[in-house]
Amino acid sequence: MYKAKVNASFEFEVTQEAVNQLDAVETSTNEYHIIQNNESVKATILNSDYNKKTYSVKVNNNTYNVVLNDTLDQQIAALGFEIGAAKQVNDIKAPMPGLILEINIEEGQEVKENDPLLILEAMKMENVINSPRDGVIKSIAVSQGNTVEKNALLIEFE
Template sequence: MLKITVANDAPVENTSATDEARVVTIDKKPEGWLIGESLFDGDMVQIRENLYHLIWKNKSYNIEILGSNPADKSFRLLINGAEYFTTAKDRLDLLLEGMGLQNSDSKKVNNVKAPMPGLIQSVAVGEGDQVSKGDILLVLVAMKMENVIKSSGNGTIRSLKVAPGEIVEKNQVLMEFQ
């Protein structure tokens, strides 16, 4: 089973912290894939890397993966021109959450390292800024994909080690926290 949380029915730029999140459950059954309570009887074709076309319930969807963060299983998607932010939880995540063992929101961050080599496209924070878990720190472009790097905990940025346009190596320190 996989649970996908969509920030809202509205595009990302129209969402706020008070908006309700929509949770969609996807489960593999012997008869096929269940999306919520509906059996998926549609068709999906990969057009090119990170671009898909989906037909389901007589509707057509163009889906592009704009960025992803494997660490927190989050994705930025462009669906028919509207941008969405999603997160996914697999069986293990759901089991840990049910046992009360999910990550604490108050996790202390010491520094942020590059998860892969790439190009720093933009930096969303500055020295002295307070950040919370989940806040966007920067965008790293690798293999033609934009990867949004988010804070894994709370803290204050002590120093930025990179600027937009710089090329970084895997595990290079991008910023340090106090």
């Protein structure tokens, strides 16, 4: 079972059986001739992003933006996760107890995903804590030289 969302407003389900019965012939690269309800339809795939499962399709001179989700995508969404969605991490907590050796950011600073934020020493190893997403630092709950327990709040994002 596939779920299709067209132009971010129309949603419908498509079964594998319906896909198998589709009368479509590729006439050239990304161009198809389709017979639907005894009518001839010309379709062209203008853009495709296989990772995000998004497609821009031109059908009889009308362009449609389509998102296709298979059964696995639907199960992941039902669990509260989304593939390819923007990460919504709003705070960073200590992954283990340790000592804050260095803080590389300030409140109000804009950071990019994977920018180094601070260094946490644990078991004589330096662990660089990187930004999980793009964002702005709302607050820093620790100072250099502080010891922290596991799950202690370190940084909050706006």
